[in-house]
Amino acid sequence: MxxxxxxxxxxxxxxxxxxxLAAQRSDLIGISVVSGNAPLAFTERxxxxxxxxxGLATPVHRGAAKPLVRPAQHAEYIxxxxxxxxPAIPTLTRKASExxxxxxxxxxxxxxxxxxxxxVGPLTNVALALLLEPGLAQRLAGISVMGGTWGPGxxxxxxxxxxxxDPEAAQVVLEAGANVVLAxxxxxxxxVMDRGRIAQIRALGTQTALFSADLLDYxxxxxxxSYGGPAQGPLHDPCSVLAVTDPHLFASEPRHVAVxxxxxxxxxxxxxxxxxxxxxxPPNATVLTNIDDEAAFQVLxxxxxxxx
Ligand code: BDR
Ligand code: CA
Numbered sequence: 001m002x003x004x005x006x007x008x009x010x011x012x013x014x015x016x017x018x019x020x021l022a023a024q025r026s027d028l029i030g031i032s033v034v035s036g037n038a039p040l041a042f043t044e045r046x047x048x049x050x051x052x053x054x055g056l057a058t059p060v061h062r063g064a065a066k067p068l069v070r071p072a073q074h075a076e077y078i079x080x081x082x083x084x085x086x087p088a089i090p091t092l093t094r095k096a097s098e099x100x101x102x103x104x105x106x107x108x109x110x111x112x113x114x115x116x117x118x119x120v121g122p123l124t125n126v127a128l129a130l131l132l133e134p135g136l137a138q139r140l141a142g143i144s145v146m147g148g149t150w151g152p153g154x155x156x157x158x159x160x161x162x163x164x165x166d167p168e169a170a171q172v173v174l175e176a177g178a179n180v181v182l183a184x185x186x187x188x189x190x191x192v193m194d195r196g197r198i199a200q201i202r203a204l205g206t207q208t209a210l211f212s213a214d215l216l217d218y219x220x221x222x223x224x225x226s227y228g229g230p231a232q233g234p235l236h237d238p239c240s241v242l243a244v245t246d247p248h249l250f251a252s253e254p255r256h257v258a259v260x261x262x263x264x265x266x267x268x269x270x271x272x273x274x275x276x277x278x279x280x281x282p283p284n285a286t287v288l289t290n291i292d293d294e295a296a297f298q299v300l301x302x303x304x305x306x307x308x
Contacts, residue, residue, distance in 0.1 A: 001029040003244055004112040004142075006105055008063070009048035009123030009237065010036025010162075012079055013086070017300075018120055018237035019050040020208045023058070024303035025245035029108050029115065032101035033059045035072045036121035036165055038083025040065040043121070044096050050165040052094060053211045055308040063101030063125035065142040067166035075161055078222045086213055086218025102129045109139050116244045119173070120146040120237035122162050127169035130176045142179035145170075146240040148270030149185035150256065150287075155229075156268070160185050163259060164268030171259040180285040182257060183239040184270065187250075187288040191239055191296055193220065194232035201304060208307040238300060244290060246299055251290040256281035 005026040009015040010033065022028045031051070033043040041060065045165060047060045066072040068222045079085065106129055109115050117140055119126045126143065130136055143305065145164040147170060156162045161172040193201075193216050202213035219233040242249055256273040258281075260266045 004029050004115045005241070005244060006030050006032070006108050006115055006117045008032045008034060008105070008117060008119040008121060008125050009047065010034050010038070010043045010262060011050055012037040012043065012083055012121070012237070014216045014235050014237040016046065016084065016117070016215060017212050017235060018241050019047070019146040020054050020307055021238050021300060021303050022118065022241045023054050023056050024306055025241065025299070028056070028058050029112055030059050030061060031103055032063045032105060032125050034063040034121045034125045035067070036126055036162065037075045037079040038081070039072065039074065040145050042083040045092065048092055048094055048096060049084065049089055052090060052092060054208050059104070061097050061099055061101040061104040064128065067122060067124050068168045070166065073165055077226050078219070080218070081289040084215070087214035101125045102132060105129045106133050106136065109136055114141045116141050116144060118144045118240050118244060120162070120240050122166035123147065123179065124166050124170035127172035130172055130264065134176070137178035140178060142181055143173060144181045144183070144243045145173065146183045146188065146236050147299045148182055149275065150270065150272040151186050151268070154185060156265070158266040159257045159268030160270070163270055167259050167261045167268045171261060174257055174259060174284055181243050181288065182187045182285045183236070183243055183288045187291060188236035188239050189234045190231050190234050190291050190293055193235055194230065195220070197297060200301065204305045206304060206307055209304040212304055237290070239291060242296055242299065249292045249296050250288045252286045252288045254283035255285060256258045256283055257285045257287065
């Protein structure tokens with residue numbers, strides 16, 4: 001039986017590939033979008049675009065247009081002004097649901113036993129749902145989050161984008177008592193799409209594979225421009241889908257993770273307690289440490305090859 005998943009995202013290049021993957025590997029119940037990589041109007045359009053390219057009828061629900069307490073900030077240096085620069089975007093034939101994201105997520109959790117939330121954007125929608133209905137933390141099978149880092153950040157020296165964009169929301173999620181699985185940059189930077197892999201994806205020839213290859217061409221060039229090094233990009237968000245659908249691909253450690261919400265230089269930093277001994281704080285998350293990169297790539301290839 002495929003695992004039921006609710007996908008909360010801010011598409012975003014890697015978010016779109018996470019949608020394609022979740023549609024093949026899980027029972028994808030619903031998608032909610034949030035302000036993040038781009039303003040909400042764009043992440044909504046991009047989520048709908050992903051569904052259209054993959055031929056999915058999955059409902060897309062509009063979520064928060066800004067973080068809990070801070071102004072919205074975006075990642076145009078990686079995803080472009082539209083959040084999905086690069087591929088030709090088809091004319092949309094479908095619309096977002098009129099049911100707001102938080103309402104729809106709470107209803108889905110009531111209806112689907114064992115629901116996983118996979119959250120791959122700023123955590124505003126998920127935090128709002130947990131604040132509105134604290135029982136949600138226990139009702140869900142878990143929350144698989146792409147966010148954080150224990151090494152260098154990608155927005156600042158200390159912080160990863162999703163946590164940095166809404167640190168208060170990330171704190172709510174980590175303190176809710178849910179089964180949180182965390183894919184930080186230390187993990188996602190092990191799953192990189194270089195020119196060779198992008199060519200293999202393109203050669204699959206399906207609609208989703210061609211769209212993914214166009215996305216990854218832009219994404220790889222944006223990474224090289226922003227961070228230096230070769231034209232290649234890490235597939236962050238698909239890791240959080242795979243953590244639920246294919247958990248055998250990962251090694252992990254239970255850790256306490258706190259979010260820095262106040263620091264002048266460290267806002268959005270995830271402070272992972274990696275100590276041992278009696279002073280270590282009790283774990284509140286399963287932190288993913290390693291991915292079987294080759295096997296994960298094969299799962300992605302199979303999924304894109306089997307899609308529209
Ligand atoms: C995260 O930020 C976004 O740019 C990506 O979609 C991913 O979710 C990586 O820091
Ligand atoms: Ca994302």
